[in-house]
Amino acid sequence: MTVSDPIVESVITTLSRSVREIRQGLIGRRGSANAENPSGETQMEADIWADDLLADRLSSIDGISQYASEERDTVLDCGGDTSTGDGYAVAVDPLDGSSNLKSNNAMGTIVGIYDAPLPARGDELVAAAYVLYGPITTMVLATDETVLEYELTGGERRLVRRDVTLPEDPVVYGFGGRVPDWTDEFRSYARAIEQEYKLRYGGAMIGDINQVLTYGGVFGYPGLVSRPEGKLRLQFEGNPIGYIVERAGGRSSNGHQSLLTVDPNADDIHERTPVFVGNDALIDRLEAELADTRM
Template sequence: MSSPTADHDSAEVLDDIFETLAELAPEIRDSLPGRRTKSDEVNPSGETRMEADAYADELLEEALGGIDGVGWYASEEQAEPIDHGEGVSVALDPLDGSSNLKPNSPMGTIIAVYDGELPAGGDDLLAAGFVLFGPILTMVVARDGRLTESVVENGEIDVIDDDVTIPEEPTVYGMGGRVPDWTEGFAAFIDEIEDEYKLRYGGSMVADVNQVLTYGGIFSYPALQSAPNGKLRLAFEGIPMAYIIECAGGVSSDGTQSILDVEATDLHQRVPVHLGNEELIDRVEAHLADE
């Protein structure tokens, strides 16, 4: 697992980034009721943007880009990174699970901080985290190989667990993609485990991965017959969530290797994602290898 240690200056920049994210989180959450409709725009992946996507992206770009030491801002909503000078690169999914706005289900924000310009791989990752807009506003941060969970109240960070670890006895599973579009190996894996574990899937990666962190298990958005690289973006979702899970003692995989070892070649590159307890990752990789 990649667990880079930032120098003193970078550590201060990381502090500023996550403190700013916490300050903005209540504002993003409070803005959601009035932005539940689709806009006329599509993002670089061809998905229709919600008004809330655009608002969160603009708010985060202005605030994070204004931090001394942040050089580039990139998001799922922008075709190219935005130059803010010298420093680290921040890559965000500003509003993960925005399709959950209509049914009023959980969603979140995912952030990755890279040393250098984008695209960047797991070896370049300095830290990662997510905010979960659930009944409680929480933030998880992975730095220096350690995972911390905090409650965010009035923009302030209140640490509730400074060493989050995935439970050893897994109990839940969640998976994306349409069942007819699954590959033979992945379908066989789900057939094998569905009687052993409880299904937990809500359409927001932040919420679904947090289920795995809380209860142990596996989250997958696999390679599909129609999309061999899956749906999720390497820079914005795959790498940061892989680092979060690995810092908690879990394992990540693209089907054959750690997601942190996947070569980054494009800003909006997609990757199959499997995150969770080592036992379950081993089992899904074995089924995929038999295809």
Template structure:
């Protein structure tokens, strides 16, 4: 079943379905960008983004594919991305949605030909709102297959791009299983003591370490195999590294709808009201059991 038909059968609101289909339609353009870049990802042209992080030319290309597309289509009023300095307001929008995007998550892996992804969250209005108010969240994973995983609050569903450029249903109503995979970010020497205690417990319980450096790829594996992803606050950067709007909230929404949970180590991230579009947060996302354990470790100190 194609994505459009699936959205219709699920009774997705017309404007929201149109926006989801439009965002999904950007995937082939992103893949073409990879082909054009070819083996040139290590060449010159790198810059810094608004967070001071190294920015690949494909980061800027992917950002333009989404932002320029939304401006032209006018399917949303607000657009905030990891590559933009401010929240973009679209002129004469057809709908009032706010869209947050990490256009190319894991772009530092491009030059070694590993999986990268796109993360998207859709709000009913302005994007500076609790993640729990999102009306939809989705991610694209560019690997051996190009897949799209999304939720509108009615289950989590996965689609795969076919040879005609259409997304077709691969699996509906995904639920995170019991599993023992963990993907821990940051350097061990910089971990805070509650986080270290938590990791030691996971290791004692036989969890296997799987960490690629692409948030989308790592969480996608957790969604299918169970376990937990973390990028904690660390010594000197207790507030964390990953972005609340572009990374934590959309992925948290998806895992929550799949029966999992997301936390900053102390509370549910989806209940946090962002103070600015560039807020960062510690992230723990995966099975409820693992999230309950990290919150217990932080309570005990």
């Protein structure tokens, strides 16, 4: 099944065709690159390699005017002018959860396609997708029309689920950050959720989000006492995941409002944000618990 927007279709086709190579290329690149990304995190060899590969391929697509990623300081200009509506901007987390390379656990790739120059609000997304490198490789793609799940084999994508929707009865939860570093308000929310649902936390957001989309529930990486802005990045992680979960009938939040309505810091493409996504009722409860912490 192809997407009606030809630029989005080109990005998704290019991503699908690159995934086998990325997966194969992880072998031999599990070590640290002895370098830091702009967020100050140690980069793995595979982070840099996957970023170069995706930058090269996505930036050469007709209609893509900007490429940005977690692994590079600045936005890459690819021709065209996003501000005049001439082309889309792609924001990429080339490998999500790359610290899982060491222990050989799940990882992902995230792509947000914005109809605005970066950094942009999440409601400027026209599509977002993630690839999950699990026992099999799958991709979830959200557009304004629907959410689709594909299996990726041999460079091709095979539709396995149409109109992906969060199940109504939530089952799982997963929260990041060390418990002593949680705020009192978030801890109180987490304690209640723990009594009701099953813990699923794998150290790669994409793996955990895919569980939420499959079983229903809530994923969160909260603001911490030591780092109120949290860990995840708005442009590369929060917005695309918020868009996918909202399109699938759930909600996203930074603790107080939908991630898609947050005005980005124009000077910081790597801005971090608390991220919460999941079933409506669970995000409502979270926002009620955090209401008094609004700045």
